[in-house]
Amino acid sequence: MRIPFVWAIPVACVVACVSGCTQPSGAVPSESSINTLSLENRLAAESRDDSDEVGVRARAAQGLRISPVAVRTSGLTRRQMLRVGLGSYIVNGTADCNGCHGSAAGFLAGGNPFSLGGAGVVYARNLTGLTLTEDQFMETMRTGKDHRDQSGMLVVMPWLIFRWMSDEDLKAVYAYLRAVPPVQNAVRSDDKSNLHLPPAVPFPGKYTDGEIDRPLPHEARSFSPRRGLAIAPRAHPEDLEDDELRSYALGSYIANSMTACNECHTNPDRTPSKINTAAYLSGGTVFGVPPPLQPVLHQVRAMSANLVGEQYGFFNEPEDSYDRFRTIIQTRSHADETPPRPLGFPMVLIAGNLSKVLDDDLRAIYDYVKGVPSVTGTADQPRQDYARYCQSSTDCNAGESCASNECIGKACAVDIDCDTCQTCAGGACAAPATNSACLASAR
Numbered sequence: 250m251r252i253p254f255v256w257a258i259p260v261a262c263v264v265a266c267v268s269g270c271t272q273p274s275g276a277v278p279s280e281s282s283i284n285t286l287s288l289e290n291r292l293a294a295e296s297r298d299d300s301d302e303v304g305v306r307a308r309a310a311q312g313l314r315i316s317p318v319a320v321r322t323s324g325l326t327r328r329q330m331l332r333v334g335l336g337s338y339i340v341n342g343t344a345d346c347n348g349c350h351g352s353a354a355g356f357l358a359g360g361n362p363f364s365l366g367g368a369g370v371v372y373a374r375n376l377t378g379l380t381l382t383e384d385q386f387m388e389t390m391r392t393g394k395d396h397r398d399q400s401g402m403l404v405v406m407p408w409l410i411f412r413w414m415s416d417e418d419l420k421a422v423y424a425y426l427r428a429v430p431p432v433q434n435a436v437r438s439d440d441k442s443n444l445h446l447p448p449a450v451p452f453p454g455k456y457t458d459g460e461i462d463r464p465l466p467h468e469a470r471s472f473s474p475r476r477g478l479a480i481a482p483r484a485h486p487e488d489l490e491d492d493e494l495r496s497y498a499l500g501s502y503i504a505n506s507m508t509a510c511n512e513c514h515t516n517p518d519r520t521p522s523k524i525n526t527a528a529y530l531s532g533g534t535v536f537g538v539p540p541p542l543q544p545v546l547h548q549v550r551a552m553s554a555n556l557v558g559e560q561y562g563f564f565n566e567p568e569d570s571y572d573r574f575r576t577i578i579q580t581r582s583h584a585d586e587t588p589p590r591p592l593g594f595p596m597v598l599i600a601g602n603l604s605k606v607l608d609d610d611l612r613a614i615y616d617y618v619k620g621v622p623s624v625t626g627t628a629d630q631p632r633q634d635y636a637r638y639c640q641s642s643t644d645c646n647a648g649e650s651c652a653s654n655e656c657i658g659k660a661c662a663v664d665i666d667c668d669t670c671q672t673c674a675g676g677a678c679a680a681p682a683t684n685s686a687c688l689a690s691a692r
């Protein structure tokens with residue numbers, strides 16, 4: 250089942266962009282550009298990054314295994330086959346294109362509506378039988394240019410993240426999309442005329458989204474750790490050991506150009522020109538579960554977890570380990586709880602994809618997030634568990650009741666004891682008020 254969720258829509262930021270998308274003036278911290286250079290040099294000293302051939306082969310083989318549809322491979326050269334496989338690895342593993350572009354019509358066949366909250370509605374495009382040329386595709390992924398409706402850029406499509414992939418990896422995605430079986434599914438035209446969008450946002454040619462501007466190396470490399478160093482929004486940790494460095498840098502590449510942890514785990518995720526690094530990966534974004542999925546997942550709404558907060562971050566908990574993270578991803582559940590609850594929406598979908606990536610890549614994501622400097626201050630908050638769906642109070646825990654398909658009444662001392670957007674009133678969790686700011690923020 251593929252139900253769209255309005256993910257980190259850059260609408261607000263895109264709209265703000267109209268009045269000038271340039272960098273805020275002011276000094277860019279310099280301290281860590283030096284650090285980046287020396288990390289770069291240390292990586293360069295490792296021969297492994299200079300030959301990505303082994304990595305490409307392993308990822309391409311895995312990509313061909315995990316493609317949910319058979320791909321057209323007849324007549325392809327070995328090099329083209331590698332590209333198709335690598336593209337599948339990205340589309341179906343490290344990124345989640347089908348989460349938005351898949352529909353009842355088929356794999357990547359498009360049609361899901363995304364409401365722009367009164368400003369219109371857009372529909373995920375049919376990515377099968379793609380008629381864009383490779384150059385047009387690259388331009389779309391890098392600048393948000395909408396080749397179908399030239400009057401305004403793409404607004405739901407997370408090109409602000411994907412733009413950081415290397416040419417090599419974007420071309421692989423294109424090769425895979427061209428190789429999947431075409432599905433006939435005419436997608437309706439978007440309605441975004443109220444947004445007065447610019448046609449596209451020029452690609453800056455260097456990394457400008459974070460605390461430190463950095464040059465963008467390794468356009469011709471796939472899954473390049475050195476490119477990963479360039480696209481980390483925060484300054485790099487000072488104390489990386491040689492054996493952690495490559496994995497940290499590779500993880501940054503995956504997390505910041507493909508899996509988009511930031512889009513869901515940073516609230517708000519960005520201003521027009523920058524990622525919100527003060528709250529980077531500290532969670533708190535609310536996701537409404539689409540109604541048809543609620544009885545299936547037994548969830549009503551979820552809040553993204555605090556990952557790197559000094560006090561409350563998941564990766565700073567004493568019991569943190571790579572094994573714990575991997576088990577959670579692979580079982581798509583809070584395997585560290587008794588009894589284990591399924592993961593909340595939409596992490597459960599992301600975990601479904603990540604459970605298919607090579608162990609080195611999953612480990613790299615872990616090493617990267619682990620290396621991100623801890624967030625302190627007001628952004629470091631505990632985050633609420635997801636609110637559970639019910640049809641009657643027998644679906645809820647003892648002592649709770651079911652109101653408007655949501656379990657309420659859990660004993661509590663403070664709001665954080667209650668489920669997403671609920672409040673603690675007189676020792677029991679109450680459903681969110683209709684004017685709840687938390688509810689209103691739900692994507």
Ligand code: HEC
Pocket residue numbers: 254255256257339340344345346347348349350363371372373374375376381386389395396397402403404405406407411422439
């Ligand atoms: C959060 C949902 C979402 C995700 C994830 C997503 N897309 Fe999109 N994409 C859209 C929507 C919606 C549109 C069209 C409307 C818009 O954004 O304005 C679109 C448009 C596109 C277009 C333009 C197609 C055309 O006909 O011009 C391309 C190409 C594309 N997406 C590729 C991808 C690829 C490749 C991935 C995965 C790496 C991906 N998308 C992931 C939502 C998404």
Ligand code: HEC
Pocket residue numbers: 256504508509510511512513514536551552553554555556563574577583591592593594595596599614618633634635
């Ligand atoms: C599409 C949105 C989305 C994306 C992308 C996403 N997450 Fe999540 N994540 C969530 C939500 C929502 C939750 C809370 C789920 C729950 O309550 O069970 C969550 C939970 C988690 C948890 C469980 C934490 C805990 O307390 O048990 C981990 C670990 C995690 N995410 C890591 C990541 C990492 C690492 C990435 C990027 C590689 C990522 N997520 C990308 C939305 C997302």
